[in-house]
Amino acid sequence: MQTGNSLKEKAEKAIEKSAMYGEDFDLNEFEVAAKEVPQTEDLEDLDDEFKQTLLNVGVLTDDKERSGSFLMLDNAVSHSSLKDPNIELMSLHEALEKHDWLKDYSWNLVAVDADKYTAKSYLENANGYFIRAPAGQKSSMPVQTCLMMGHKDVTQTVHNILIVEEDAKLDVITGCTTKKGVERAMHLGISEIYVKKGGVLNFTMIHNWAGDVGVRPRTVIHLEEGASFVNNYILLKPVRSIQSYPTAILDGEGAFARFHTIAVAHPGSELDLGSRVLFNAPNTKAELISRTITTGGKVIARGEMVANKPHCKGHLECHGLVLKDGGTQLAIPVLEANVADVELTHEAAVGRIAREQVEYLMARGLSEEDAVGMIVRGFLDVGITGLPEELAKDIDDTIAQIGKDAI
């Protein structure tokens, strides 16, 4: 284990270190977000506009269908409530005080000196959520968390740790967003996720930002023998720049990871979205599936699979639609096999919607707009289930608007 002092030194050295990818933001141009925020006893007490903002990232204020709810506003916790006594949900700071062993999990998967964003998060002693499903516990309803930036021109630093222990099962929905009216801000989010032997984690993340927001998530997932991790990522609204490259380490035999990415790049948005899987144990499997659309922005869809042990199987699929001139789709699949007996495949296709498909539907009586909408909806449908109805409707409306704009 590294001492706090050596980590601090490393972080200080890395505070100017540019990330490998994405626009290089100057964090000095942003204030550190508030570390004291108003407390919310009950999410139902929030005003309607605030509630709508939560709903748009899949966070319900009526928590009947949730095992627990957590709201972080700027750099502090505004609400944390738990209905399922068999799991744990609290702020990371609280959890580190409660569990002495937890420090070994902190800054263990993500390096403090990976880049200026991780360094900044460390140096700000970022808080976030801690969720733990103890061995054998299967939570029937998802835990929901929301990370919201409540003020403009600030940097939010978040550090989350999620642990699913042996044979436990957990669903998590995380919505990351800005309060209405906050157009410019930076979100830095460190997530260290552990899925132990036979554990199952379904993790759905919905992003909904504003036109001048920069987003730098740094996520690593560690999977033990027979563990399973499904990551759904949805971003349909404008943002300035997102760069993320979550990495799943399949460290135990039979571990499985799947990444679904659904994203729309509006004019002015640059989305550098990747996912990476390291097959470090035999008989591990992974699927990386991305469906992206540009209506004028830039999408870089990265995907990387590195097979280091035999009998691994991975499939990488990047499909990108260019709905308007001025948009860019760049698919960068990387496959690396370091042993003989592995099967890594990839499929990438970028381009416009086939005219033939649109006309096929028009020949059945659909307007061009409805035809494009139906094709786009189908394109984005990678089988993500369990989204709240309100969010599904918002997604539907967004897709219909994309269909309209595309013509």
Add this chain to the structure above:
Amino acid sequence: MLEIKDLTVEIGGRKILNKVNLKVEQGSTTVLFGPNGAGKSALLMTLMGFSGYDIVSGQILFKGEDITHLSVNERAERGLGIMTQRPPNLTGVKLKDLVKVISNDHSFDTDAASKKLDMERFMDRDVNVGFSGGEIKRSELLQLSAQNPCLYLLDEPESGVDLVSIEEIGTTIDELLSSRSKCSVDHYKRGNSALIITHTGQVLDYVEPDVGYILCNGVVMCRGNPREMLKEIKAHGYQECIKCKQAIL
């Protein structure tokens, strides 16, 4: 119902159809024969208004209205319905969702129709993705029955279909043509009209044709009794094309 006048069509600058004249009367079934590459499919695609088929000259009239320059969906709205030879895959679009959108506000019994065409298993599948030849045709017929057009444009409905499916497809087409649509008028032979392309003539075991045309090299060679034509074609192949043209001239 449909009148094609001196229609000349190019694909990518190459002339594919040359001064085609053809009529489909209300309630009648017209059959279009012709060798491979004659331009039969191109004619149907042009009638539906698909892009890539450039009308150089001529006219298409539907129920007296000039539809030569209407968009694909405007033609569909007026009552044209097509089954193409190779419909595209629609990844992520479920057949049941498509059928629902097509049938719109009409009273269409999706369950009964899908059952009848043995397509129940396919309702949750992506349209055409991984469908066999016969499954594609049955899915097309299901969509057409939801659409309920006045004029059916059917491109080789029997091609790529096994013998059992042919019977199902043939009888379904016959039923659809005999049913009623918004254009149906009582005293006509059938409720709906059709222009059917057939290479083998198999579909005519189930659908009684009224008029036949032979198309060769983008040119209409003859118009006549479809049963006689089929007999000739079966006996002598399409060498008859040339003779036939000379006969009408």
